[in-house]
Amino acid sequence: MSGVTGSVPDSMRACVLHQPRDLRLEERAAPRPERGEVVVRVRSVGVCGSDVHYYEHGRIGDFVVRQPLVLGHEASGDIVATGPGVPADRIGERVAIEPGFPCRSCDQCRHGRYNLCPDIAFFGTPPVDGALCDYVRVPADFAHPIPDALSYDAAGLLEPLSVGIWANRKAGTVPGGSVLIAGAGPIGLVTAQIARAMGATEVVVTDIGAERLGVAAELGATGTVLAGAESTGTGFDAFVDCSGAAPAIDAGIRAVRPAGTAVLVGMGADRLTLPLGVLQNREINLTGTFRYANTWPAAIALASSGAIRLDRMVTGHFGLDETESALLAGADPRHIKSVVTLGG
Structure with missing residues (x-):
């Protein structure tokens, strides 16, 4: 696509839920950025209770897994490609991904309540694929730059921090x-x-x-x-x-x-x-409450300052091929947060 800068491989690994307790590591085509978007190489994904619920039951309320779904919405990584309209100098940025992408034009969005957008696309919520894969495509302004002092794990956990x-x-x-x-x-x-x-x-x-x-x-x-x-x-x-x-x-x-x-x-x-x-x-x-809106700047500042200790909450690291174990780890009462690490 004209205006795309950076490099993304043709294929990638993805952890895909087909039905309850049927999780498979598959090869998929890697995404390409469109106008106003970036592609992020995923480094860390926190496991949320909603991921566990989809894995165990295949649904949460009205959200039902009807087709293969990539889970995961607590993610961080590095920008590796930019689409048209996005400065190429963003390539290489370490970022935390805000995983809900609103329509930007409805009444709720216009009033700043974009978490209540009826057409929001949220990572890992049917039918929207999430971040338990090597690369994801996101709107550029929802890939928030993070300071070097913030670990990839902590950057992924800015999502629950926002809650x-x-x-x-x-x-x-x-x-x-x-x-x-x-x-x-x-x-x-x-x-x-x-x-x-x-x-x-x-x-x-x-x-x-x-x-x-x-x-x-x-x-x-x-x-x-x-x-x-x-x-x-x-x-x-x-x-x-x-x-x-x-x-x-x-x-x-x-x-x-x-x-x-x-x-x-x-x-x-x-x-x-x-x-x-x-x-x-x-x-x-x-x-x-329903998720959050306009919280990421505060989350980054608080976590970077040391006022919030996100890394202390991580009690288990897993590879992408160990995602099922990460989802099951919560059965241990001593366990708090699993993190799936990717990309070295």
């Missing part, structure tokens, strides 16, 4: 505030770190696993509570659920002060029984 940033923005976290967080998985851990970075002086994390609570304390939580063991206390400015567990959501809402905020991030059952009397009598603001 934590968005959750805290929705929670209205402020300096001197208090936040209760349910769930000490990767999203809960970054949400807690962001809350501290935003100045919250009380950040309490609950979970059913003592091992993960230990990591939460190491990463800055001011308090941890084993779920069901004791009361978390009351009077929190905000509650952020990162578990999706109905009992945790009920208890968390009851712990919020009048006029506080409850934010639902974790994906659990389609229907919940909520303490409506508490919500009404305390005028608690209840909201959900």
Whole structure:
């Protein structure tokens, strides 16, 4: 294509899900950049709970794997080719990939809420292929340059970090505030770190696993509570659920002060029984979240500054041919985040 700069091989490896628990390493044609796009050589891909769910069940809600699908959306790498309209000097840049590409023209996009774009194409979400392959093609402005001090692993984990940033923005976290967080998985851990970075002086994390609570304390939580063991206390400015567990959501809402905020991030059952009397009598603001928008600059700055410790969350590295093991590693309660590494 005229205007394309750089070099991409004809073929590449891709880890392809055909149906539940049927994952195959295949050869595919490597992508070529179109106008306004770049091709990124993938270096690191974090494994998300959604990847595991697609692997095990072949669907998440209305998103169903109906044709072979490449999973993975927490990715970083190097730009190796640019399309027309993209400066050639971007070749060689180390980048983190923001994996959701909106239409840019709908009402939600025009108002800056591009995460709510009805036509967004999101990596690893049917029918859009993801990043568990050697090369991907992305809009140039969604390949965010990262400093040399940031590892490829940490750059890939800017995606879950963005979820934590968005959750805290929705929670209205402020300096001197208090936040209760349910769930000490990767999203809960970054949400807690962001809350501290935003100045919250009380950040309490609950979970059913003592091992993960230990990591939460190491990463800055001011308090941890084993779920069901004791009361978390009351009077929190905000509650952020990162578990999706109905009992945790009920208890968390009851712990919020009048006029506080409850934010639902974790994906659990389609229907919940909520303490409506508490919500009404305390005028608690209840909201959900759907991914994030305009978070990458903040995520890069926070991770680069050392305020957020993303590399500490990585508890297993796997090659592309070991992706199935990476997906299954979460069964170990001591495990937090698997990362698939590519490209040497």
